Amino acid sequence: MTATANAWLKKIQWDEHGLVPVIAQEAASGDILMFAWMNREALARTVELGEAVYWSRSRKKLWHKGEESGHTQKVLEIRLDCDDDVVLLKIEQAGGIACHTGRHSCFFQKFEGEEWHAVEPVLQDPETIYTKTKKTP
Structure with missing residues (x-):
């Protein structure tokens, strides 16, 4: 990318670590997914x-959503908030x-009666989602 090609990136108010928070919203349902x-x-x-590519703070590397699970996020629209410091992705999951x-x-826990309760079901056991990436000793 040339300097002019990525000038749009300069509008974003990156934090002191060079990061910006991102919300992934399912375009069809309006659900906030992550x-x-x-x-x-x-x-x-x-x-x-x-497709959504994030920065993994724990792994300190780029993370193409779905690279291990197959659950990619097709990006239909990208928006920037009024303060230029939060990105919204409207996606197809x-x-x-x-x-x-x-x-x-990811927002499956609801606060009720001074406790957090899981209110959305597990659709697929994570063990079956990530088995292809696990290595046997």
Whole structure:
């Protein structure tokens, strides 16, 4: 990318770590599926591929959503909030599962009676989702 080709990235208010928070919203249902982070490279790759690519803070590397599970996120629209510091992806979720717990959404816990309760079912056992990436000793 040339300097002019990525000038749009300069509008974003990146945090002190060079990251911006990202919300993934299912376009068809309006459900908020997950929250993640992107750096400049992740957002540029997302635009290039048309699929969500995030920055994994724990692994300290780019993470193409669905690279292990197959549950990719096709990006239909990218929006920036009024303060230029939060990105919203309107996506189409492959397989209907966005969460590594096997649920549709990462926001499956609801606060009720001073406790958190899981209110969305596991659609697929995570063990079966990630078995292809596990290596035997």
